[in-house]
Amino acid sequence: MKALNAILIVGLIIVEVPLASTGKISGVTYFDYFVDADHYSEFEIHRSYFTYTTEVSKAVHFKFQLDVGRPKNNEANQQLVVYLKNTKVDWNSSFGKLTFGLQGMNVFNVQEKTWGYRFIEKSPMDLNKWASSADLGIGYSKTFNLFHTSLLITNGSGYKKPESDKYKKISGQLVLGDKKLNKSKGFNIGSVFVYEQTNVDPNTVVSVFGGYANSRIRLGTEWDQLKNNNGAEQILSIYGNYRVKEKIDLFTRLDRVDEKQYFIAGVNYLLEKGLMIAPNVRYSKSGSSKSEIEYRMNFQFKF
Numbered sequence: 176m177k178a179l180n181a182i183l184i185v186g187l188i189i190v191e192v193p194l195a196s197t198g199k200i201s202g203v204t205y206f207d208y209f210v211d212a213d214h215y216s217e218f219e220i221h222r223s224y225f226t227y228t229t230e231v232s233k234a235v236h237f238k239f240q241l242d243v244g245r246p247k248n249n250e251a252n253q254q255l256v257v258y259l260k261n262t263k264v265d266w267n268s269s270f271g272k273l274t275f276g277l278q279g280m281n282v283f284n285v286q287e288k289t290w291g292y293r294f295i296e297k298s299p300m301d302l303n304k305w306a307s308s309a310d311l312g313i314g315y316s317k318t319f320n321l322f323h324t325s326l327l328i329t330n331g332s333g334y335k336k337p338e339s340d341k342y343k344k345i346s347g348q349l350v351l352g353d354k355k356l357n358k359s360k361g362f363n364i365g366s367v368f369v370y371e372q373t374n375v376d377p378n379t380v381v382s383v384f385g386g387y388a389n390s391r392i393r394l395g396t397e398w399d400q401l402k403n404n405n406g407a408e409q410i411l412s413i414y415g416n417y418r419v420k421e422k423i424d425l426f427t428r429l430d431r432v433d434e435k436q437y438f439i440a441g442v443n444y445l446l447e448k449g450l451m452i453a454p455n456v457r458y459s460k461s462g463s464s465k466s467e468i469e470y471r472m473n474f475q476f477k478f
Contacts, residue, residue: 186241198229202478205294209471216467236265260309271317277334278314279327282306284368289386289395290414291357292426294475295453296439299412299430305380305401306369317410323350331371346369357387376404391418408433435461451475
């Protein structure tokens with residue numbers, strides 16, 4: 176596996192050098208240091224992305240993205256592994272955009288931008304594994320002024336696993352307003368519906384969300400519900416950001432997942448272009464169990 180990953184990376188470097196002149200290469204890494212209540216501490220890399228995008232023509236765009244992380248489903252095998260996260264083609268036609276291949280999902284992408292701190296913590300549905308951030312299939316999207324629509328038909332197994340049954344996942348998204356409030360002023364109101372049949376009861380996800388941002392404040396909230404053969408779960412999440420100075424922001428977030436509570440608060444510093452550091456504290460409690468406190472220092476490197 177290690178040899179295969181090394182060969183893949185070297186091969187990509189050789190291929191990408193000439194491609195760089197006609198496209199764009201970018202990357203981002205999430206790194207942190209944390210200490211828990213028992214004084215256990217650890218340095219860790221949570222994600223490292225390498226992305227290549229190019230415009231084949233005015234109507235056809237291509238994206239290729241590698242994701243480096245640790246597999247969570249095999250405790251005995253925890254080395255960093257290279258995953259293929261995106262390899263997609265966008266066709267911008269007169270009737271809308273069609274996307275083919277391994278692509279980003281439309282389930283929590285807008286909420287994630289309103290939260291704005293993926294390098295600190297995943298968005299609520301992603302954190303609770305209600306949906307994958309990418310999957311293999313076909314998508315359609317179209318924008319009417321401030322109104323955005325998106326429909327995807329995908330395998331439903333995510334980007335780390337092959338398809339395992341005959342059923343497909345259908346996910347639809349409707350958004351009014353700005354989809355990337357972490358980069359612009361404005362607002363959004365939206366909804367997501369996900370349906371996937373299984374051998375027993377179907378899996379469904381419903382989400383309603385909204386956000387607002389100006390030059391100082393960014394606020395967001397979402398209500399999410401998951402139903403499957405195990406019953407139903409709900410998430411209520413509220414998050415906010417306040418700009419103290421040009422390069423200093425305060426942020427906070429509160430998630431409630433049934434009886435579980437999760438709270439994050441901290442400060443984000445933009446040290447230089449491409450480099451951010453965010454000291455923060457986290458509190459979690461589930462039902463009558465003992466609460467847990469954790470201290471983290473998150474870093475994001477981006478080029």
